[in-house]
Amino acid sequence: MSIDFSIVWQQLPQILSAFWNTIWIWIVATILAVLLGFVVAALRRYGPLWLNLLLRLYVEVIRGTPFLIQLFLLYFGGPFIGLSLEPIPAGLIGMTIYGSAYFSEIFRAGFAAIPPGHVEAAECVGLSRGQIVRRILVPEMAMLVLPQLVNMAIILMKETAILSIITVPELTLVVGAIGSQQYAFVEAMTMLALFYWALVEISGWLGRLAEKKLSKFRFAV
Amino acid sequence: MSTRLFELMLWAAGKTVLLSAISIAIGLAIGLLVCAAKLSPRKLLSIPATIYVSLFRGVPLLVQLLLIYNLLPVLGIMVPSDVAAIAGLSLCTAAYQAENLRGGFNSVPRGLIEAADMVGMSPWQQLRRIRAPIAFRLTLPALVNEMILILKASSLISVVGVIELTRMAQNLSASTFRPLLFYSVAGAIYLVICWLVAGGGSLAERLMRTGSSR
Amino acid sequence: QDALERVKSAGILSVGTETAFAPFDFIDETGAHVGLNVDVFEEVGKEMGVEIKWVTLPWDGVLPGLEAGQFDMVAGPATITKARVERYRFLTPVAEATVALLKKAGDDTIQKPEDIAGKLAGAGKATAQLAQLQAYGETLPEPIETREYVGFNEAYADLAAGRIVAVANSLPNIAFVAEQQPSVFEVVLPPFGQKSYFGFIGSKRPEDQSLLDAVNAALLKIKADGRMGEMQKKWFGQSFDTPDEAPTPKV
Amino acid sequence: MTRPAVRIRDVHKSFGSTEVLKGIDLSVPKGSTTCLLGPSGSGKSTLLRCIAFLEETTSGLIEIDGDPLGFADPGGGRSRTRLSAGDIRRVRAKIGMVFQQFNLWPHMTALGNVTEALVTVQGMKRQAANEIGNQQLARVGLSDRGHHYPSELSGGQQQRVAIARALALSPDILLFDEPTASLDPELTGEVLNVMRELAETGMTLVIVTHEIGFAASVGQKIAFLDHGKLLLDGPPAEIFGTPRHPRLEQFLETYLDRGAATLV
Amino acid sequence: MTRPAVRIRDVHKSFGSTEVLKGIDLSVPKGSTTCLLGPSGSGKSTLLRCIAFLEETTSGLIEIDGDPLGFADPGGGRSRTRLSAGDIRRVRAKIGMVFQQFNLWPHMTALGNVTEALVTVQGMKRQAANEIGNQQLARVGLSDRGHHYPSELSGGQQQRVAIARALALSPDILLFDEPTASLDPELTGEVLNVMRELAETGMTLVIVTHEIGFAASVGQKIAFLDHGKLLLDGPPAEIFGTPRHPRLEQFLETYLDRGAATLV
Numbered sequence A: 001m002s003i004d005f006s007i008v009w010q011q012l013p014q015i016l017s018a019f020w021n022t023i024w025i026w027i028v029a030t031i032l033a034v035l036l037g038f039v040v041a042a043l044r045r046y047g048p049l050w051l052n053l054l055l056r057l058y059v060e061v062i063r064g065t066p067f068l069i070q071l072f073l074l075y076f077g078g079p080f081i082g083l084s085l086e087p088i089p090a091g092l093i094g095m096t097i098y099g100s101a102y103f104s105e106i107f108r109a110g111f112a113a114i115p116p117g118h119v120e121a122a123e124c125v126g127l128s129r130g131q132i133v134r135r136i137l138v139p140e141m142a143m144l145v146l147p148q149l150v151n152m153a154i155i156l157m158k159e160t161a162i163l164s165i166i167t168v169p170e171l172t173l174v175v176g177a178i179g180s181q182q183y184a185f186v187e188a189m190t191m192l193a194l195f196y197w198a199l200v201e202i203s204g205w206l207g208r209l210a211e212k213k214l215s216k217f218r219f220a221v
Numbered sequence B: 001m002s003t004r005l006f007e008l009m010l011w012a013a014g015k016t017v018l019l020s021a022i023s024i025a026i027g028l029a030i031g032l033l034v035c036a037a038k039l040s041p042r043k044l045l046s047i048p049a050t051i052y053v054s055l056f057r058g059v060p061l062l063v064q065l066l067l068i069y070n071l072l073p074v075l076g077i078m079v080p081s082d083v084a085a086i087a088g089l090s091l092c093t094a095a096y097q098a099e100n101l102r103g104g105f106n107s108v109p110r111g112l113i114e115a116a117d118m119v120g121m122s123p124w125q126q127l128r129r130i131r132a133p134i135a136f137r138l139t140l141p142a143l144v145n146e147m148i149l150i151l152k153a154s155s156l157i158s159v160v161g162v163i164e165l166t167r168m169a170q171n172l173s174a175s176t177f178r179p180l181l182f183y184s185v186a187g188a189i190y191l192v193i194c195w196l197v198a199g200g201g202s203l204a205e206r207l208m209r210t211g212s213s214r
Numbered sequence C: 001q002d003a004l005e006r007v008k009s010a011g012i013l014s015v016g017t018e019t020a021f022a023p024f025d026f027i028d029e030t031g032a033h034v035g036l037n038v039d040v041f042e043e044v045g046k047e048m049g050v051e052i053k054w055v056t057l058p059w060d061g062v063l064p065g066l067e068a069g070q071f072d073m074v075a076g077p078a079t080i081t082k083a084r085v086e087r088y089r090f091l092t093p094v095a096e097a098t099v100a101l102l103k104k105a106g107d108d109t110i111q112k113p114e115d116i117a118g119k120l121a122g123a124g125k126a127t128a129q130l131a132q133l134q135a136y137g138e139t140l141p142e143p144i145e146t147r148e149y150v151g152f153n154e155a156y157a158d159l160a161a162g163r164i165v166a167v168a169n170s171l172p173n174i175a176f177v178a179e180q181q182p183s184v185f186e187v188v189l190p191p192f193g194q195k196s197y198f199g200f201i202g203s204k205r206p207e208d209q210s211l212l213d214a215v216n217a218a219l220l221k222i223k224a225d226g227r228m229g230e231m232q233k234k235w236f237g238q239s240f241d242t243p244d245e246a247p248t249p250k251v
Numbered sequence D, E: 001m002t003r004p005a006v007r008i009r010d011v012h013k014s015f016g017s018t019e020v021l022k023g024i025d026l027s028v029p030k031g032s033t034t035c036l037l038g039p040s041g042s043g044k045s046t047l048l049r050c051i052a053f054l055e056e057t058t059s060g061l062i063e064i065d066g067d068p069l070g071f072a073d074p075g076g077g078r079s080r081t082r083l084s085a086g087d088i089r090r091v092r093a094k095i096g097m098v099f100q101q102f103n104l105w106p107h108m109t110a111l112g113n114v115t116e117a118l119v120t121v122q123g124m125k126r127q128a129a130n131e132i133g134n135q136q137l138a139r140v141g142l143s144d145r146g147h148h149y150p151s152e153l154s155g156g157q158q159q160r161v162a163i164a165r166a167l168a169l170s171p172d173i174l175l176f177d178e179p180t181a182s183l184d185p186e187l188t189g190e191v192l193n194v195m196r197e198l199a200e201t202g203m204t205l206v207i208v209t210h211e212i213g214f215a216a217s218v219g220q221k222i223a224f225l226d227h228g229k230l231l232l233d234g235p236p237a238e239i240f241g242t243p244r245h246p247r248l249e250q251f252l253e254t255y256l257d258r259g260a261a262t263l264v
């Protein structure tokens, strides 16, 4: 088996456009999932008990089943209940829901780690609920859970490969197709590994940078 | 769905659980070694460990599996499907578990180690009696998380010829053309397995709580 | 080492295939691996005096596995295409592979293949059928749109979900689909595109050729004495007239 | 005589089934300094937190400067009614609290901590707020530390930032929960001095403390809690003068035993 | 006169470029109690940690009962040489340390904490170790708490378990770093009493403390550190008697100012 990268090289524009798809879908879905996860965690902490239990069920079901199966049911099962989504919106929604369950657990731990005294101090000087969330909880949370958020974002990035099952033209689908059209499996796989590895390294590096920035206001004891 | 097909799904679920469990155990052992190497002050150990973690966390599991299964034979090493699946899963999870454990070891309070120094424990005794048990308690939730992730990620091992739960669902929907049914059943089985693992995890956490730090 | 000698002395011929490809290879309701391929290789095994060992993989892993030497040959079977002929050795065709369309049962807007003009149709990514569908689409007055799936089963699911109006696949395959789920799917006749065939695949490594020659000879014998036709009847409801030597296709 | 700054009437507080406060009656005169003493677990912090409405009492009433806090007595022996959130916020605005653990917000500088409420709650302009903030920081001797984050400040400095944060809103009543518990003698001295000055300005202070000497010299009123009951309540001369209450005698013993007297 | 238990000769210690100990000379007589006083940041903890070899000194020598700890003087003005890990462990076995933060191992019971080293380091049988462990727990008044985990013990109880853990190995020298800093007055009394008893048994104690009264009454020797230098070193009567060193006077001022005297 000879290895010849020129085969893959000729398809570079197509690969780059798929790479771009992977990146933007990943970034948008991660942002949405972080927001939804935060809302879920906040509602679980401050909302009524029944909502807490309901959301707990949501989180456990989403965490307990593979993304592939969720996506399949959403995309191919949706139309039977009147929810017919195009591939990219379906992929974004699926990833957002999937990620939100994990992010909400990270935030739940973060909420528990913020000393209750910090909230009490805010109550004492008269901050309202919303102000407490915006001015105290969110920034403190950011520095507490940043490493886990980055970790989870990286896991989500690799899950984007599964979007291929609903025909989203992302990196794995396109490079895989080129590989099997041209019978250049090893070349295609190497290419895939390189692209993902570069993405992971870059986002890990950004995460460490942000951590360093935030470490200035570590908790004073 | 006939009971026979349901049995098939359960058989495949058993395969998923078995291979995942073996991989998690082997991965934990490798992860411990990698973690020890990464914590080592010797560059000769810590740099390769860092590269290992970076590679195996960075490259998608699917690609790792295909490379193990299809590249090694080219080099003259035949790997049976099950072995390739276990190798891929355990090498991958080892990288994540090494990082979890490293976090655990790093957050063992320095004072507890100094106290062990003061009563004359050797480094090995400290590791065995103080550092490892405390680090393990700290990392248990992350380990449980990783187990669940590996259980689910094991759906990828069909690419090296192992028929596990997801692949069985695909196979059966391919002959009956009723994918929604089989995917729903597979999802439900995954859910039950993950719940059992998570339940076991929180039980273990509760059992160890008496000894938790203040 | 010569492949034929190796297989003969071990008494085992290992064959790679994908089991989500009815009616060639699939898992029946008892969980058994059945299909045309299983029956054909049963006969081949008898002819050659060896046992058949199946290695089942998702299609993504099958051709790489062949190149890596994970098994002696591939049952598949694969549509014989120009690109593939350049890279692999095809044995004598075992079924016709001419492409036809599958539509949703009761969809009156599509009566013949030309009716998909201007509409959205699907096929498996990087498949011969996709290439044929696209080529066919260009001959229509209004161009068609295509959507590519990781496998045909996802395409069927999307057809059932109503996002696409038709799936292009080889006639034997879609005929089987429609037979299994008559309330959901229906075949659009006649087939379109160029006549093509399904064949088993082997590698072009010199040491493999003796083995592939032997298998090919067994297949020809099975065809000649009518066993093949019976098996085709059993699985497809009809038998095909296939040439002994695969014609070199244009696409 | 004027209305008391804080008036506590028959306050009970239970956590689950354990009763922590068992009917407390106490009034804190305006402009006075009241020190709460008592052994560990006697309910001092809980009482202080009830006054700040960080805990809801189980029964009883608390009035701040004549206004009911949280619950009002409808009269006629009927059970108390809960007040609206707006009423609670309005009454609580008169109270400031300094926590034992400081509870500074770690993501804001010292100045940020002090001005936060001025800007977000009172809607003051950033510049005006900074002016007040700097003034308050200067008052506790920290003019040069405004741009440090809490993690960059020593314990005593953090404690003083917490005081400045409470002072910036110019509360009528300031509550302190063991403000010197984890400080070394020099820092303890610093913080006690700040409180002494505040007492002299005529602000109403309620201080939970283990510094018995400080309580004796600065407090105008000493309240001694034990097992959720107010055992003693009066001016220091009366409380500490002989003959002493036997429980207080026992409590002080450990303190005197530490050799505080041998030195002097 | 016998050899001193600890002898410190010209010890310097820097963290990076900041010099924390600037040439300390001190000898601790056998069987005596020495108290280290000094303002925050003066280097008390650092000195104690150097004696326990938890920090390596930058230069200078420390001898424990005549044996060099960590570094030996080869004589002839040549630079000091590092001793082997075995030598260090042998000498350090004579020293016990009680930390300010207790540092109990959270996954072991009180008894487990006390007996751990007896079993793993000294290779004692579990039963014999438990006997000694229970004896030591009884000595600090905790016979009934052996099977509690640290999280189930109060601060004072944890501190006493830490003392029992150090005592179980029967060290010749026991070091305490601010053993009462985070305890309330009653608990402080408990812990100080235990130390007082130890002092009476003739064990060599070195105590970093802010309890000046305790230091004055129990210490046979007082060492006063300031900015990494040993300013004063002598018996309490001499150190605390008038006229006092001006820096000490200033340090004590805040303490006396807290009103410790007014009460008595």
Ligand SMILES: Nc1ncnc2c1ncn2[C@@H]1O[C@H](COP(=O)(O)OP(=O)(O)OP(=O)(O)O)[C@@H](O)[C@H]1O
Residues within 6 Å of the ligand: D015, D018, D020, D038, D039, D040, D041, D042, D043, D044, D045, D046, D047, E184
């Ligand atoms: N949230 C709570 N749930 C249950 N019990 C509580 C809670 N908060 C306090 N307690 C109990 O109430 C009692 C009084 O606690 P409180 O903190 O008021 O004591 P304290 O007088 O401030 O003691 P210390 O001097 O140690 O701070 C204690 O026995 C404590 O265990």
Ligand SMILES: Nc1ncnc2c1ncn2[C@@H]1O[C@H](COP(=O)(O)OP(=O)(O)OP(=O)(O)O)[C@@H](O)[C@H]1O
Residues within 6 Å of the ligand: D184, E015, E018, E020, E038, E039, E040, E041, E042, E043, E044, E045, E046, E047
């Ligand atoms: N690991 C370190 N790195 C840098 N500087 C340090 C380190 N440890 C201590 N210091 C500095 O050394 C000086 C002395 O610290 P040390 O802990 O010995 O003081 P201390 O006398 O024990 O004070 P305290 O009474 O507050 O405990 C301090 O200024 C401190 O900032």
Ligand SMILES: [Mg+2]
Residues within 6 Å of the ligand: D044, D045, D046, D178
């Ligand atoms: Mg309290």
Ligand SMILES: [Mg+2]
Residues within 6 Å of the ligand: E044, E045, E046
């Ligand atoms: Mg210190």
